[in-house]
Amino acid sequence: MKAAVVVFSCISANSLLKFDLDERSRIMKQSMSLRRWDNFYEMFMSKYDFPDLLEVYSYGCYCLSMGDRPLSGTGANQPPVDARDVQCKAWTTCYKCARIDVNNKCQPETVNYSWFKDENDQIVCDPGNNPCKAAICECDKYFVDNFRNLDHVFNENFSEFHGFKRQESCYTNRDGTGGSNGGGNSNTVTLECCGDAGKREFFNSETKMCCADGSIKPLGLC
Secondary structure (H helix, E strand, C coil): CHHHHHHHHCCCHHHHCCCCHHHHHHHHHHHHHHCCCHHHHHHHHCCCCHHHHHHHCCECCCCCCCCCCCCCCCCCCCCCCCHHHHHHHHHHHHHHHHHHHCCCCCCHHHCCCCEEECCCCCEEECCCCCHHHHHHHHHHHHHHHHHHHHCCCCCHHHEHHHCCCHHHHCCCCCCCCCCCCCCCCCCCCCEEEECCCCCCEEEECCCEEECCCCCEEECCCC
């Protein structure tokens, strides 16, 4: 199964154009088998249908990535392409904040957490006393809970399955190596995170502060 995923990661977006829906589904499920997709997959599917998940996969600059680390984010550094991509960027930012808040080993593909639905059909995270599991679960929960507001937002021009080229559209450098500090920029900024569980944002603590209500404001203005 691992070999199948490695083969998939080498397939170009252009070659995916010829694949029908069933073939795309099969490829995505192969990718899911290698890393921790099962928690997010089960949570998402408890509220939506499989075609909805396919429309999130490899969409825009920030939604689920091709390859064996689909949840970790693309490393893109350009603005999201639409409202759905905005939500995906917030989701991957939440994951990155989990690494900042907990430790660098807190990776979404390698963490298994528990969750359930309460009597009101609401998702509840049940990570025990593990802060990493709690953080990753809350990231997924926030994305799933809010996807309903954007399930109508889909533009096939922003899907890699329809020819969208992330390498050309989502990075400062065309080779995809630009990054937030790419291009030879030696100035680095240490970022911290702010916000409620599942809705985390970066801020520069040298110029801003995290207020008690979860908002980010200039220093001294909370």
